[in-house]
Amino acid sequence: MKRGEIGLGLEDSGYSGMVFERLSSLHIDIGDLISIERNGNEFTGLLMPRSQIGSDENHIVIKLENGYNIGVCIDERCIIGKKKSSTKRRRKPPVVRDVNPNLPTVSIISTGGTIASRVDYRTGAVNPALTAQDLYDSVPELEDYANVHAKVLMSVLSENITPSDCTKLVKKVASEIRRGVDGVIIAHGTDTMGYTAAALSFALSNLPVPVALVGSQRSSDRPSSDSALNLIGATKIVGKADIAEVMVVMHGETDDSFLYAHRGTRVRKFHSSRRDAFQSVNDYPLLRINDRGIEEISEPLLRRNAERIVKVKPKFEEKVALVKTYPGMRSTVVETLLDDEYKGLVIEGTGLGHAPDILRPVLKKAIESEVIVVMTTQCINGRVDMNVYRTGVQLLDLGVIPCDDMLAETALVKLMWLLANTKDNREVRTLMVTPLAGEIGMRSEYSQYHISSRKR
Amino acid sequence: MKRGEIGLGLEDSGYSGMVFERLSSLHIDIGDLISIERNGNEFTGLLMPRSQIGSDENHIVIKLENGYNIGVCIDERCIIGKKKSSTKRRRKPPVVRDVNPNLPTVSIISTGGTIASRVDYRTGAVNPALTAQDLYDSVPELEDYANVHAKVLMSVLSENITPSDCTKLVKKVASEIRRGVDGVIIAHGTDTMGYTAAALSFALSNLPVPVALVGSQRSSDRPSSDSALNLIGATKIVGKADIAEVMVVMHGETDDSFLYAHRGTRVRKFHSSRRDAFQSVNDYPLLRINDRGIEEISEPLLRRNAERIVKVKPKFEEKVALVKTYPGMRSTVVETLLDDEYKGLVIEGTGLGHAPDILRPVLKKAIESEVIVVMTTQCINGRVDMNVYRTGVQLLDLGVIPCDDMLAETALVKLMWLLANTKDNREVRTLMVTPLAGEIGMRSEYSQYHISSRKR
Numbered sequence: 001m002k003r004g005e006i007g008l009g010l011e012d013s014g015y016s017g018m019v020f021e022r023l024s025s026l027h028i029d030i031g032d033l034i035s036i037e038r039n040g041n042e043f044t045g046l047l048m049p050r051s052q053i054g055s056d057e058n059h060i061v062i063k064l065e066n067g068y069n070i071g072v073c074i075d076e077r078c079i080i081g082k083k084k085s086s087t088k089r090r091r092k093p094p095v096v097r098d099v100n101p102n103l104p105t106v107s108i109i110s111t112g113g114t115i116a117s118r119v120d121y122r123t124g125a126v127n128p129a130l131t132a133q134d135l136y137d138s139v140p141e142l143e144d145y146a147n148v149h150a151k152v153l154m155s156v157l158s159e160n161i162t163p164s165d166c167t168k169l170v171k172k173v174a175s176e177i178r179r180g181v182d183g184v185i186i187a188h189g190t191d192t193m194g195y196t197a198a199a200l201s202f203a204l205s206n207l208p209v210p211v212a213l214v215g216s217q218r219s220s221d222r223p224s225s226d227s228a229l230n231l232i233g234a235t236k237i238v239g240k241a242d243i244a245e246v247m248v249v250m251h252g253e254t255d256d257s258f259l260y261a262h263r264g265t266r267v268r269k270f271h272s273s274r275r276d277a278f279q280s281v282n283d284y285p286l287l288r289i290n291d292r293g294i295e296e297i298s299e300p301l302l303r304r305n306a307e308r309i310v311k312v313k314p315k316f317e318e319k320v321a322l323v324k325t326y327p328g329m330r331s332t333v334v335e336t337l338l339d340d341e342y343k344g345l346v347i348e349g350t351g352l353g354h355a356p357d358i359l360r361p362v363l364k365k366a367i368e369s370e371v372i373v374v375m376t377t378q379c380i381n382g383r384v385d386m387n388v389y390r391t392g393v394q395l396l397d398l399g400v401i402p403c404d405d406m407l408a409e410t411a412l413v414k415l416m417w418l419l420a421n422t423k424d425n426r427e428v429r430t431l432m433v434t435p436l437a438g439e440i441g442m443r444s445e446y447s448q449y450h451i452s453s454r455k456r
Numbered sequence: 457m458k459r460g461e462i463g464l465g466l467e468d469s470g471y472s473g474m475v476f477e478r479l480s481s482l483h484i485d486i487g488d489l490i491s492i493e494r495n496g497n498e499f500t501g502l503l504m505p506r507s508q509i510g511s512d513e514n515h516i517v518i519k520l521e522n523g524y525n526i527g528v529c530i531d532e533r534c535i536i537g538k539k540k541s542s543t544k545r546r547r548k549p550p551v552v553r554d555v556n557p558n559l560p561t562v563s564i565i566s567t568g569g570t571i572a573s574r575v576d577y578r579t580g581a582v583n584p585a586l587t588a589q590d591l592y593d594s595v596p597e598l599e600d601y602a603n604v605h606a607k608v609l610m611s612v613l614s615e616n617i618t619p620s621d622c623t624k625l626v627k628k629v630a631s632e633i634r635r636g637v638d639g640v641i642i643a644h645g646t647d648t649m650g651y652t653a654a655a656l657s658f659a660l661s662n663l664p665v666p667v668a669l670v671g672s673q674r675s676s677d678r679p680s681s682d683s684a685l686n687l688i689g690a691t692k693i694v695g696k697a698d699i700a701e702v703m704v705v706m707h708g709e710t711d712d713s714f715l716y717a718h719r720g721t722r723v724r725k726f727h728s729s730r731r732d733a734f735q736s737v738n739d740y741p742l743l744r745i746n747d748r749g750i751e752e753i754s755e756p757l758l759r760r761n762a763e764r765i766v767k768v769k770p771k772f773e774e775k776v777a778l779v780k781t782y783p784g785m786r787s788t789v790v791e792t793l794l795d796d797e798y799k800g801l802v803i804e805g806t807g808l809g810h811a812p813d814i815l816r817p818v819l820k821k822a823i824e825s826e827v828i829v830v831m832t833t834q835c836i837n838g839r840v841d842m843n844v845y846r847t848g849v850q851l852l853d854l855g856v857i858p859c860d861d862m863l864a865e866t867a868l869v870k871l872m873w874l875l876a877n878t879k880d881n882r883e884v885r886t887l888m889v890t891p892l893a894g895e896i897g898m899r900s901e902y903s904q905y906h907i908s909s910r911k912r
Contacts, residue, residue, distance in 0.1 A: 069843075157847055159810040163784040191806035195783050254902070271905060272808050272838030279907065321789070324780040324804065326868055327651050328619040333777070336792040348780065350647035352728050354615040382728030387525075391613055412782055446710070449727060450906040451735065 013049035017057050019074050023047070026082055033084040036060060036072045043072050044083065066224075099147050104182035104239035106146040108231075109172055111165075112155040113189025115216035115227045139228045146239045149181070158189025158196070158215075163316035163416055166199040170314035173211055174204060177310050183210045183238025185231070190215040190269055190277065193248055197264035198413040199316065200246045201437040207244040208308040212237055212261065214249050217275045226251050226275040233259040233289045241287060243300040244308070246437070251275040252288060261287035263298075265410045265439035268380070270450065281380060282405040282441055282448055301438055317419035320344035322412045324378055325355045331362040338365065344372045344415040347400070348408040353377055353384035354391050360398065367399040372428055374401040374415060376408035381449050401432050404440045414439060469505035473513050475530050479503070482538055489540040492516060492528045499528055500539065555603050560638035560695035562602040564687075565628055567621075568611040569645025571672035571683045595684045602695045605637070614645025614652070614671075619772035619872055622655040626770035629667055630660060633766050639666045639694025641687070646671040646725055646733065649704055653720035654869040655772065656702045657893040663700040664764040668693055668717065670705050673731045682707050682731040689715040689745050697743060699756040700764070702893070707731040708744060717743035719754075721866045721895035724836070726906070737836060738861040738897055738904055757894055773875035776800035778868045780834055781811045787818040794821065800828045800871040803856070804864040809833055809840035810847050816854065823855040828884055830857040830871060832864035837905050857888050860896045870895060 010023055013030045028034055028047060035044045045062030048069055059071040060080075074080070099105075142148050153172050154165060169186065176184050188196055197213050204211065214234040216227035234249040246264035253276050262280045271277040284298045302308075319342045323333060337345060345366060349355045353375040355363070366373055375395065377384050383405040386392030396402065403411045414436075418428045433440070466479055469486045484490055484503060491500045501518030504525055515527040516536075530536070555561075598604050609628050610621060625642065632640050644652055653669050660667065670690040672683035690705040702720035709732050718736045727733040740754045758764075775798045779789060793801060801822060805811045809831040811819070822829055831851065833840050839861040842848030852858065859867045870892075874884045889896070 157810070157845060159781070159783075159806050159847060160813050161783050162812075166783075191810055192783050269807065269835050270837055272833050272835045272840065274838065274905060276905075276907070277835065277838075316784070318784050320784070322780060322782045322785075324778060325615070326778045326865070327615075327617050327622075327648050328772070328774050328776070328872070329778075330796075332792055332796055333789050336788055340786075340788050350615050351645075351725065354613070354647055357616050377728050379725050379728045379733065381726055382730060382733075384728065389613060391615060409782070416784070449730060451732075 015049075015060075019058060019060060022074070022080055023060075026080060028080070028082050029085070032082055034062065035079075035081045035083055036062070036074070037079040037081075038072060038074075038077075043070065045070070100143075104146050105180075106148050106183050106185060106235055106239050107176040107179075107181045108148055108150040108185045108187060108235075109169070109176065110150070110152045110155070110187045111158075111161070111169060111189070113158050113187065113191075113193075113215055114219050115187045115189075115214065115231070139231050141228070141232055142235055145232065145235045146182075148235070149176075156189070158192040161189070161192050161196060163199075163318050166196055166203070166316055167314045169196070170200060170203040170312060173200065174310055174312040174314070177204075177207070177209060177211075180306075181209065182240075183212070185234045185238055186211070186213045187231070188213045188215050190217055190250075194268045194278070194407075195409050195413055197246055197248050197262075197267060198407075198410040198437075198439070199417065201264035201439070202414055202417040203314050203316075204246065204310055204312060205437070206308055206311045207246070207302060208306050208310060209304055210238045210241060210243050211246045212249045213247070213264070217251075217273060217277055224275075226256075229256050230259065237261055237287060237289060237294060241294050242304050243286065243296075244302040244304045245286065245300050247286060248278055249289075250278040252285070258288050258290035260285040261289070263438050265414075265437045266407065268407060268409065279450060280448075281407055281450075282382070282444060283438070284445075284448060313417070313421045315420035316413070316416040317343055318416070320346065320412060320416045320419060322346045322348060322408060324348040324408075325350060325359070327356070329356055329359070331359050334359060334362045334366065338362070338369065338371065342371060343419050345374070346403075346408060346412045346415060347373065347375050348378045349375050349384075350378060352382075352388050352392060353386045353395070353402050354389065355395065357391065360394065363395070363400060364398050370425055372401070372415060372419065372425065372432070373399070374403050374411055374432055376403045376406060376411045378408070380407070383444065401429055404433065405444065406439050410439050471505075471516075475514060475516060478530070478536055479516075482536060484536070484538050485541070488538055490518065491535075491537045491539055492518070492530070493535040493537075494528060494530075494533075499526065501526070556599075560602050561636075562604050562639050562641060562691055562695050563632040563635075563637045564604055564606040564641045564643060564691075565625070565632065566606070566608045566611070566643045567614075567617070567625060567645070569614050569643065569647075569649075569671055570675050571643045571645075571670065571687070595687050597684070597688055598691055601688065601691045602638075604691070605632075612645070614648040617645070617648050617652060619655075619774050622652055622659070622772055623770045625652070626656060626659040626768060629656065630766055630768045630770070633660075633663070633665060633667075636762075637665065638696075639668070641690045641694055642667070642669045643687070644669045644671050646673055646706075649734070650724045650863075651865050651869055653702055653704050653718075653723060654863075654866040654893075654895070655873065657720035657895070658870055658873040659770050659772075660702065660766055660768060661893070662764055662767045663702070663758060664762050664766060665760055666694045666697060666699050667702045667720075668705045669703070669720070673707075673729060673733055680731075682712075685712055686715065693717055693743060693745060693750060697750050698760050699742065699752075700758040700760045701742065701756050703742060704734055705745075706734040708741070714744050714746035716741040717745070719894050721870075721893050722863065724863060724865065735906060736904075737863055737906075738838070738900060739894070740901075740904065769873070769877045771876035772869070772872040773799055774872070776802065776868060776872045776875060778802045778804060778864060780804040780864075781806060781815070783812070785812055785815070787815050790815060790818045790822065794818070794825065794827065798827060799875050801830070802859075802864060802868045802871060803829065803831050804834045805831050805840075806834060808844050808848060809842045809851070809858055810845065811851065813847065816850065819851070819856060820854050826881055828857065828871060828875065828881065828888070829855070830859050830867055830888055832859045832862060832867045834864070836863070839900065857885055860889065861900065862895050866895050 252260040708716040
């Protein structure tokens with residue numbers, strides 16, 4: 001499906017037989033709002049194409065107002081009616097807005113993801129489609145908070161973001177900052193937003209202004225979409241908050257009561273669908289923002305300072321792997337990575353930083369071949385401490401580097417970045433355990449632990 | 457170090473030079489309680505051998521009362537004193553206890569781990585060492601709650617537990633149940649306790665009595681150890697609670713206020729060191745136990761019924777891999793698993809169940825070669841729903857099986873178990889998405905989500 005195109009012919013939509021006849025006799029097209037009366041129940045929604053999966057010839061698939069698709073089985077007694085023709089989106093000419101000198105200037109860079117997406121009527125699934133301009137047009141409130149420059153850098157679902165995409169993004173953010181904007185927003189898919197946030201945190205240092213990644217857990221065609229509020233919140237923060245770090249700005253609760261700004265190296269997607277999916281790990285969020293304003297929760301590493309010159313090291317080594325251990329694991333996977341000349345290996349081990357003994361010979365071989373091997377924990381919360389158990393001590397003796405309370409995902413990105421920007425492996429090992437962007441914390445606090453609110 | 461042996465000669469302990477001379481002239485041996493006065497500070501603790509790492513010739517390593525080791529640099533002005541000789545543990549003859557007919561009968565099977573461990577004075581690290589009898593001897597309160605049969609099945613740190621160890625354990629638990637006990641306790645390392653709990657949950661069905669895995673986050677030589685309370689709680693539960701499921705019984709809070717019993721297929725170690733590290737995911741715990749008794753939180757799938765005959769399917773297919781995806785991942789790792797004739801693959805994807813597009817060809821190849829490929833989410837909380845995004849739909853079309861709200865670790869174990877006990881791959885695919893032991897939930901509740909208590 002091409003960008004901006006929504007109306008599809010009924011012929012291409014997978015309907016056939018009696019259902020096709022009835023729809024075409026009523027001049028109904030894909031995307032039209034229709035009603036179906038069946039056994040006294042009325043269903044109203046947008047006509048969707050037939051999905052390849054799960055519906056037979058006699059079903060009509062409609063998208064209900066709540067965003068969900070249902071299939072309705074059609075027989076002769078069903079009454080089908082057309083309520084409204086699909087509104088084909090027309091591309092508006094770019095609006096030239098007056099610059100308001102009292103407002104900050106903010107760049108929005110669109111990379112794709114749900115926040116910049118529309119439903120693909122061919123598969124019934126969500127696709128990245130909107131341009132940054134569309135994004136801006138759809139949230140007109142933005143002009144109350146900032147003069148916004150919106151641009152599209154790429155259009156990918158975030159599971160497909162690669163280290164080289166991150167390099168492109170780092171360079172783009174740096175060039176926007178050098179233009180003198182007051183802050184930069186990146187619209188990004190939520191799936192791997194935590195990884196990209198870590199990448200920007202290491203690759204951009206000495207920031208003069210804040211950089212916020214923002215996404216959406218529900219697409220903008222659904223009434224529960226969080227995209228507008230996240231975008232407005234991020235605009236307020238990068239426009240005026242006294243902080244110059246890379247952050248993720250997303251809902252702090254499932255309702256619209258407040259947002260959090262999390263530090264880019266400390267944040268993780270912890271829920272597949274909730275709007276408050278992002279949480280800081282082993283750390284507190286940096287800011288909370290609601291109707292009353294922006295509140296500082298943790299002291300930032302850097303305050304806003306327009307005089308500061310951003311430093312950019314945009315490269316990432318692609319040959320770094322994340323390997324989660326499990327009972328019964330064999331060493332073949334790690335052997336393969338060595339054969340493939342990987343340069344770094346992040347083990348997501350168990351507990352305080354352990355891995356099955358069976359991996360020890362291959363890890364020894366890896367370290368002897370100058371591969372950097374680091375240890376994180378699949379517990380996610382808490383620290384790696386490899387001095388407590390014999391097996392931990394043995395791995396330390398081999399040269400495995402303990403990553404303290406760093407997230408596995410952040411350790412992966414940090415190692416990719418260090419290996420691309422540091423010549424000497426000794427320096428990589430030293431920097432790996434040195435906090436560079438708040439990724440390692442000195443102390444743990446009780447209430448940083450993620451606990452379900454529990455049924456008491 | 458041999459089991460039960462604690463006193464080591466000073467000669468074997470790594471000390472040399474001036475430090476060795478001073479210790480031996482004072483007749484100080486490894487394990488003795490000593491004091492060191494240095495610059496007006498006095499340090500008291502057990503003399504430990506010199507670790508290979510981190511201490512030079514002039515350091516003495518002592519274990520403080522709080523369980524931590526420190527190195528003290530010795531010079532001529534330091535005053536060293538011996539406070540108490542090491543008490544070598546003597547093996548007590550097994551006590552023949554009178555059976556109390558008013559108490560339930562409980563089997564404790566020891567597999568190793570911290571709950572059954574002592575500090576290894578050679579490396580300064582913790583090693584599995586205690587027998588089940590020692591375990592019993594060290595918690596004499598147990599005899600107030602049950603007639604306990606304690607036995608050692610194996611002695612391994614849990615990161616080294618293999619599927620075949622699980623088979624051995626399943627058989628042992630079944631044979632204890634067949635002997636007519638009122639409940640079975642398994643002492644197990646915490647690192648992979650969640651995986652083993654899932655293994656027992658699938659391999660043992662139609663249970664007449666409860667089975668509880670119990671561990672300890674702090675070794676029993678530390679005042680903060682949780683081993684006694686967890687063991688007592690598990691004994692109370694398997695002795696009398698009206699439930700017949702596989703559970704994990706561990707602290708529910710960092711203090712000693714209460715324990716939770718979590719369903720074996722729904723529990724995960726979420727913190728590397730806290731005593732309340734274990735949490736139910738996408739579900740509530742089953743029971744809470746404190747001084748006032750046992751409280752039911754969720755309805756169990758099965759109630760206790762001594763007449764019921766346990767069904768045992770103890771085998772697990774070892775050629776099943778867990779693969780966590782990440783940005784920049786390549787397909788080589790999965791290629792290797794195919795070459796190695798793996799039969800099952802659990803993808804720990806992102807968000808609602810996505811994986812980088814680059815993996816699609818190799819996943820297609822895997823499924824065409826009759827490898828079962830299933831999808832879980834690294835978000836941990838929430839459900840996989842592959843109908844929302846194009847990339848999810850594409851994976852579904854290939855034949856990737858969505859695991860709903862099942863934990864990745866549980867999906868791994870379930871697939872290992874199904875592939876070893878089901879001939880027909882079609883049946884494996886059907887059973888994979890059918891709840892067999894509470895591993896898939898029908899609805900999600902708001903307060904099941906793990907959220908940090910936050911600094912407000």
